[in-house]
Amino acid sequence: MIAELGHAALWMAAALAALQLVAGALGARDGEVEGITILSRPAAILQGALAAFAFAALLWVFAITDLSVKLVAANSHSMKPMVFKLSGAWGNHEGSMLLWVTVMALAGALIAAIERRLPERTMQATLAAQGFVALGFYAFLLLSSNPFERLPIPAAEGQGLNPLLQDIGLAFHPPTLYFGYVGLSVAFSFAVGAMLTRSVTPDFARAMRPWVLGAWVLLTLGITAGSYWAYYELGWGGWWFWDPVENASLMPWLAATALLHSVSVLASRDALRVWTIMLGVIAFSMSMLGTFLVRSGVLTSVHAFAVDPERGSFILVLLAIYIGGALLLFALRANSISEGERFSVASREGALVFNNVMLSAILAVVLLGTLYPLLTEAFDVRVSVGPPYFNPVSAIFALPMLAVMAVGPLLRWRRDSFGRISKELALIAALIVAGLIFFALFEGVAILPLMGLALAIALAVASFLPLRGRNLRRLPVSVWGMVMAHFGIAVALFGMASESAFSNEKLAALEVGQSTQVGPWKVRLDGIEPVAGPNWTAIEGRMLASYKGGEPSEIAPQSRNFWAPPQQTTESVLLTRWNGQLYAVMGSEADDGRWQLRLWWKPFVTLIWYGGMLMALGGVLAIIGRVRRDLKRRSIRRKIEVRRADMEELG
C-alpha cells in the first residue's frame, strides 16, 4: 500500500512538473500573472511536497524491509542494521535517482516560495525550466527505473547483506555529490530563465549565488571525502587517480568554482553577463555528463557501478535535450546580451577573469583526457590516459592561476594599479623565491612539487593579506569565507606537493622478527595471525612501528579474502602523526616463507583533506554572509516601502 502511494505521488508530481512547465512558459511569454500562470508557483511547491512524500514512502518500505518490493528484495536484508537499511534506499540506481528528483523538487519549491527579487517574467521562465528538467527525470524514473515495482511473489529474504557495502562513508558520500549536482541544476534553470527573458542582471546573480555556493560546498566535501576513501580503501597509497569516476566529480567542481566567482562579479559589478550564463550551463552539463559516464559504462573505471546501457541511453537523451537546448538558446541569445560594465586589466575583475579562464582551461584538459579514450575507441584504438598527461598539462594552467589567486583579492574593483599594492606583491614574490630556494635544498624534489610547495607557502600568507588594515570585528562574514577558502587551497596544495615530493616507499619481504626502515619509521614484523570475519578470512600482520626510535605503536594491516562474491581486499593501516601518515599494506607470502609488506611514509599528506574541509567551511561562511546581507537588504527595502506609503497617505 505504502509503495503504491509513493508510486502514485511520483506520477502526480510528474503531472505537476508538466503544469509548472506550461504555466511558467505562458507566464514568461506574457509577463502577466493571471489565469493558468498563477499556478506555476503553487505547482512547484506541491510538486516538492509530493516528491518528498514519495521518497519518504521508499524509506518506509526499506525500514520495514517490505520484500514484496523488488528494489528492497534486491538491495536489503532483514538482518541489516537500521541505518544501513535506510541508506540502502538510495544506495542503488532507482533509489538514488528518486533522491535526485526529490532534492531537485524541494529546491524548486524553495525558490518558488521565497524568491521575489527577480522580474516576474524571468521567475516564470526559471520555474518553467526547472519543471522541464524535473519532468525528464520523472520520465526516467517512471518509465525505466520505477523504485516501487512489486515482485509477483514476495521474496523470502533480501539479497543485500554484502558487508563490503555497509560502510557509513559509502552511505553518505554519493548523496553529498548529488545534492551538489542538484544545486547546479537550479543555477542552470536560473541561467535559462534569464536567457529566455534577456534579463541578465545583478539581481539575477544574487538569486543564483546561494545555490552555486551551496552546490560548491557540497561538491568540495564530496570530492574531499571521495579522495580520502580511495586513499585508505584501495590500498594503493595514492589519493587521486584521475579515474573517470573521480573526474566526473571534479569537472562540475571546476565549473562551479569558476561560476561562483563570475556570479560574484555580476552581482556586485554588473559585468561578465554572457560568461556567467555560459558557466551556468556548463556547470550543470558537467554534472549530467558525469552521471552519464558513471552510469552508462562507456568508460572503464576502477569504481564498479551497476552499469546499464539502456539507462545510459536515457541519460544521453536527457543530456541532448537539456544541454543541447541550452547551448542552442545560448547561441541564439548571446549576441543580444551585452557584456555589461567594463573594467581594466589591473582590477579585481581582471584577476577573476584571468582565473576563470585558467579554471576553464583546466576543465577542458580534464574533459579531453576523460573523453579521449571514448573517442579513440570509436576507431578501435584502446588508450588509457593517466597522470603523465593530467598532472603536467593541468599544472600549466594551475600554477599561474594560483599566483594570480594570491594577488587578486588585494586589488580593487573596476580600476586599480599594481603600484598601489607593490609592497604586497614584493612580499608574495619574495615568499615564492624563498620557498623555491629552501625546498630545492632537499634532495630529489621534482620541479612541479617544488613549485607547488613554494606557491603554497606564498598563498597561505597572501590569503590573509586582504584582512590588513581592516577592522576585524566589522569585517563581513563573506570576506572571512573567502579568506578561509583561499587558505584552504594553500593548505591542500601544500599537502599534495609534500606528498609527492617527500613520500618514502618501501616494499619489504620480512621474516617474523625482522625490521625495516621507511623514512623516519622503523617497522618490525612481530607475527602473522590468521583471522576470520563473518564472510571473510584474512592474514593479519602484527607489527610494531616506532617514529625516530620513540615509543612503538602496534599496527595490524590485513589481507582479506571474501568468498561471496570472491574478492581479495587489503585493509591498510594508517598511523597518523601531526606531520604525516605511515601507511602499511599487507602483501602475500613469498616462496621462502618471508612476508611482503608495502610501507609508505607520507609527510603532511593529511593537509590535503584538511584543506578541502577548510575550503568547504569558507563556502559555508560565504553563504551565511550573503544570505544575512540579502535578508537585511530585503527588510530595508520593505521599510522604505512602508515609509513611502505612509508619506503618500500623509500627502
Next chain:
Amino acid sequence: MNWRVWLPLMLFALFLGVAAYQLTQPKDDVVASGMIGQELPYFELPPAHSDNPGVTTADLRDGKPRLLNIWASWCLPCIAEAPQLEALKEQGVEIVGIAIRDDPEDVAQFLARHGNPYTRIGRDDLSEVQLGIGSSGVPETFVIDGNGVITYQHIGDIRADDLPVLLEKLREAGA
C-alpha cells in the same frame, strides 16, 4: 552572426555522436589469451595427487575435446566453482586439472572436501605451463579440442550460468 557562440553547441554535438555510437557497441573488458586458436605448448607434468595421473600434451591430443581447469587448493574462488565442475562431469565432460604452486597434501584435502571432478591432475609448481598457455590467474578454464588446440578461455570461477556457454564451446570443438 558571431560564429563563436555556436562553438559550444558544435562540440557538444560531436560528443553526443561519439557517445551514442559507443553505447551501441558491445563492451568487452576481458583480456583474452593470445593462445586461442593455437596448439598447446609441449609440457609434461607429474601427478599432483595419488589418485590421478599427471598430464602431458600428448594426453590432450587423443581426438577428444576436454576442459583444462587451472586451479589451486589455496584459491577460494576454486571452492566456489567446485560444484559447477561436478555438474559438468555429470554431463559427461572430461576435465583435466592443473594445480598451480600447490602441495600434494593440500590437494588431497581439497579434493576430499570439495569433490574430485578430474581425470588427470598435473602439478605446475612454478606456473610454467600456466604462463605458457596464456593464463594470468586462478581459476581459469580452457576448452581444448581433440587436436590439442585451445578454442576458448573462461577467466574466473565458473558459475551456474556459465555452463551452457562452456557446453556449447565443447560441442563446437567436436564433442
